[in-house]
Amino acid sequence: MPVTTDFQIPREEHPFAQYIRILGKGKTGSRSFSRAEAHTAFGMLLRGEADAMQVGAFLMLLRVKEETGEELAGFVDACRTEMTAPPAGLSADLDWPSYAGKRAQHPWYLLAATLIAQAGYRVFLHGGDGHTQGRLYTEQAMQSLGLPVADSWKQVSSQLDRDSISYLPIRRFCAPLSQLMLLRPLLGLRSPVNTLSRMFNPLQASASIHSIFHPAYAELHHAADKLLGQPRSLVFKGDSGEVEIKPQAKTRLMLLQGQQESELLLPRTVADKVAAVDQPSVAPLQALWRGAQHDPYGRDATLATTAAALLAVGFADSLAPCQAHATELWNNRDKERF
Numbered sequence: 001m002p003v004t005t006d007f008q009i010p011r012e013e014h015p016f017a018q019y020i021r022i023l024g025k026g027k028t029g030s031r032s033f034s035r036a037e038a039h040t041a042f043g044m045l046l047r048g049e050a051d052a053m054q055v056g057a058f059l060m061l062l063r064v065k066e067e068t069g070e071e072l073a074g075f076v077d078a079c080r081t082e083m084t085a086p087p088a089g090l091s092a093d094l095d096w097p098s099y100a101g102k103r104a105q106h107p108w109y110l111l112a113a114t115l116i117a118q119a120g121y122r123v124f125l126h127g128g129d130g131h132t133q134g135r136l137y138t139e140q141a142m143q144s145l146g147l148p149v150a151d152s153w154k155q156v157s158s159q160l161d162r163d164s165i166s167y168l169p170i171r172r173f174c175a176p177l178s179q180l181m182l183l184r185p186l187l188g189l190r191s192p193v194n195t196l197s198r199m200f201n202p203l204q205a206s207a208s209i210h211s212i213f214h215p216a217y218a219e220l221h222h223a224a225d226k227l228l229g230q231p232r233s234l235v236f237k238g239d240s241g242e243v244e245i246k247p248q249a250k251t252r253l254m255l256l257q258g259q260q261e262s263e264l265l266l267p268r269t270v271a272d273k274v275a276a277v278d279q280p281s282v283a284p285l286q287a288l289w290r291g292a293q294h295d296p297y298g299r300d301a302t303l304a305t306t307a308a309a310l311l312a313v314g315f316a317d318s319l320a321p322c323q324a325h326a327t328e329l330w331n332n333r334d335k336e337r338f
Contacts, residue, residue: 024061076199092205122164129171145286152168170200208225234254
């Protein structure tokens with residue numbers, strides 16, 4: 001049966017076509033964007049100035065080519081230009097992007113974020129709508145725990161002032177980017193949108209913490225952060241793509257301070273392979289927090305992630321004092337919180 005379409009051949013070249021051409025002219029003719037070109041092109045996408053076919057072509061050509069630090073910085077520039085701007089004076093100490101969702105383990109990172117907030121740091125989390133079946137996403141998990149989920153910058157401000165922690169879905173402050181992220185089931189692949197969302201840092205917090213799926217992406221994240229003038233950031237391969245240390249594996253923590261990069265190694269604390277859970281849930285988090293259940297994996301994941309976050313915000317430049325403080329925060333936690 002023939003495929004029918006309402007597509008009509010345009011009489012003139014579309015303004016966005018030049019950016020497709022830059023990416024798609026083959027091995028010798030194509031090139032990467034400058035930061036300014038990336039800003040302009042991605043701004044057109046966010047404003048809906050590109051045709052739907054151009055959007056898919058653009059994202060997949062970038063995926064095949066692989067994005068550069070300059071391109072990611074330009075994309076972030078565009079997102080910050082086009083987003084709903086936060087009110088003047090709204091700030092956070094730690095930017096915590098959370099877009100992957102948990103599949104094999106429970107979302108222990110939320111206990112770590114709570115401990116960092118308990119320590120007096122203003123923790124701003126942001127994430128996308130769930131697009132993969134079987135995963136537990138941050139918005140749903142935080143709501144189940146009674147942690148603050150906002151629907152506006154105004155609410156973020158009040159939550160950070162009151163609780164030192166707040167989550168705002170990306171659809172609330174940059175809906176076009178949220179829609180681009182939801183194209184994954186249609187395109188069948190992740191796109192650069194999944195990378196740049198982790199670098200968005202919409203409040204431009206002085207510290208940020210990123211999880212990556214592949215260690216090779218750490219260099220790319222740092223390259224973009226340097227161009228964006230990010231004072232301090234920490235990148236590591238987290239569980240399921242979330243900012244959560246896996247206790248059953250050694251973890252390379254890639255730290256950026258200004259323009260200086262360094263690497264620290266967090267040793268594994270769980271010797272045996274850990275089986276995947278049947279369904280990620282917040283109930284085990286509540287039981288562990290209250291002291292009603294002993295869960296060595298959950299406790300180690302929480303403490304290690306807390307230590308990594310303390311390193312990110314600059315509590316110390318080495319792991320030992322961060323680990324000691326994480327344990328102190330855990331021992332002094334408010335067990336009635338959850």
